Amino acid sequence: MIRTDNLVFEYIRRDEEGNVEGITRAVDNVDLDVKPGQFIAILGHNGSGKSTLAKHFNALLYPTEGKVIVDGMDTSDGEYLWNIRQEAGMIFQNPDNQIIGQVVEEDVGFGPENMGVPTNEIWERVDESLRAVGMLDFRKSSPNHLSGGQKQRVSIAGVIAMHPKCIIMDEPTAMLDPNGRKDVIRAARALNTVEGITVILITHYMEEVIYADKVFVMDKGRVTMEGTPREIFSQVEKLKELRLGVPQVTLLAHELKKNGLPLPDGILTREELVEELKRIKNVANT
């Protein structure tokens, strides 16, 4: 679905007079391959280059070197620009700054309007999209009266209405409270499993990535780790070095293991931990 080959993105830093101060390599030689229908998570601390990378996926930024191929289309090729932006939808961090309409349903209709979808079909798409994220009851509301989590779900509906094959979510939960965060992640997972839309979730909340098919960890513009959540979270010390953490339960299991309990690496949920502890106890008893 999305493939990058040796992707490099550099920007030139300038001082106040506009003189070149230096060149920053925000994305450095990234190769990744996202298959259709996957749920991908990209982790990384602030400033690790993950947002810059994400903006390449729907041609908001273009590579300095290398290539980004979205569904067989090269993003540098201007001809496919609008196809790429329609196929790879994007959700941003700040819920207020990506809602254009003054009424929920009009905002959801904004994308299809831009694509030139006929009026009747826009209404159908708005209906189905709002239903998919559980916001149909708020269709006539003003976005200003919604909570952060609700606004993000409206934004997701706005992207679904464009019938994308892939949704890229750039820290969609960073500004939300725990309930809003849960709702947004639930909506993203439902899109992935029910509608089969490829999801790329960029976050630094560790709890949000445990259901991903694959996790990429970024640091200094490079992909430094990749694997399943279990593989990634097995490496507690390395993640800490990268300014990241692990889910609390994983950390507890890690600490217990360090103190001699024979637990496996990469425990992700509390059910797993309890089961494993029970198993150890039974072994010890027999």
Next chain:
Amino acid sequence: MLRDITLGQYYRTDSVIHRLDPRVKLVATFVFIMSLFLVKNFWGYLIAGVFLAVCIKLSNVPPKFIFRGMKTIFFLLLLTMVFNLFLTPGKELVSFWKFTITYEGLKMASMMAVRLVFLITGSSIMTLTTTPNNLTDGMESVLGPLKKLHVPVHEISMMMSIALRFIPILLEETDKIMKAQMARGADFENGSLINRAKSLVPLLVPLFISAFRRAMDLAMAMEARCYRGGDGRTKMKPLIYKKRDRIAYGVLYSYLLVAIVVGRILFR
């Protein structure tokens, strides 16, 4: 709360006027204002007044609500009247000290006052009965022909509707920044004029930075959703004239005709 402020003071209720196509209301407001400058005598104004009263009645907006807006222009109204009253030359009516009130002045002053009141009332009926959203849509459509003259009609109306969406957000933000600076001991209320102007810096700088950041974010979000200007765009809620809109146009033009005939031709 600040989030509830709606610009143009839309009054939420249901009425024939509310349901009219925004283009009809825009044209009607324009025609009505035009008629105020075309009629020349008492009878003309009476007809305009009756027309206005009927519209108010039909709009279901409490008159109290409409005339509340008049308070703000009261001073302007008074000023126009005073100027016209004393400065119009003509047949002397009353004279005292250095001032002379003429018959023509009195007539002019009352005519101006009536015109102004009617004008404001007429346009506020439009804003009270049309959501800002609808208004921008209507504007884009009515001004459509100007596109041929390279007037960026779509862009202007898009800008207006974005502004309307972000005004409450920025107001709330102002409130927040103000409180945050007050928590650091800033004083926005006391002190000399210069000090007070100075005290605005800690408010305005963060506010501008925030507005710019929002603008950048929004531009990017719009681009990501395939926005590329007005060409090739379809409408989710296209404006379509219904029967009541055609009737409204009929009523409107008959009013204009009657007003001109009575106000200009029949009685001189």
Next chain:
Amino acid sequence: MSLILDHVNYIYDEDTAMAHAALIDVNLQIPDGQFIGLIGHTGSGKSTLIQHLNGLETPTSGSVYFNGKDISDPDFNKKELRSKVGLVFQYPEHQLFETDCFKDVCFGPKNLGLPQKEVELRAYEALKMVGFDDEYFYQSPFELSGGQKRRVAIAGVIAMKPDVLILDEPTAGLDPKGREDILGLIKRLHDEMGITVILVSHSMDDVADYVERIIVMNKGRVAFDDIPVNVFAHYKELEEIGLAAPQVTYVMQELAKAGFPVDAKATTMEQAKNEILKAFGRC
């Protein structure tokens, strides 16, 4: 320097159709030197509550006493209150406005009318206190990273030398290391300066390791006000109001249910670890 809230009610937009109560009969005592966690989800009234503590809002009915004086009293010096009760808003870096970091931190003490020397001394101390490098002192705050900006903003409040420091979601938007750093910094401020700290959060996980008292707000009322262990014991009620106890609490509860000889009340990672190890005879 204690704060007392006595039957405080606050109604937004009173006299309009949109009136709604943000605070209902809130009674609290905040003595010197405590480290308090104030928890509640969005709209629970916690933001309104903290604005009452430094006089940005005054109660519709009931009273807030600062050192025994009613803050609604017309003679009450609100400016002094605001210097004594420092409030760091959410995303405080959005309020930075000066051309360099040092000047920005000076803003607070300058408003207190202190002599220039004292102002600069305080700004210097505050920036040092938050672990800010000298070399960035004269840089524009807008060129710093998110975490650094936030430090400058917190220093801007500390420079006023408050006796009570309230921080609204100080870790919002930061990455895990950034969150840990800021929380560690706040703990240090509490320990070294001996000031009262009120940490506002919607996440139990964030505060459980640090605070000695937790106040839970729900729909404008104080739902719980106790030491963490006792508050988390109500984890079922907490869930009902849309909050949750820290993850380890659940693990411990389940282990206890499964017959492990552990104290189910453990709330911090350290306690949980020790309890489990003890149960396995490893300690």
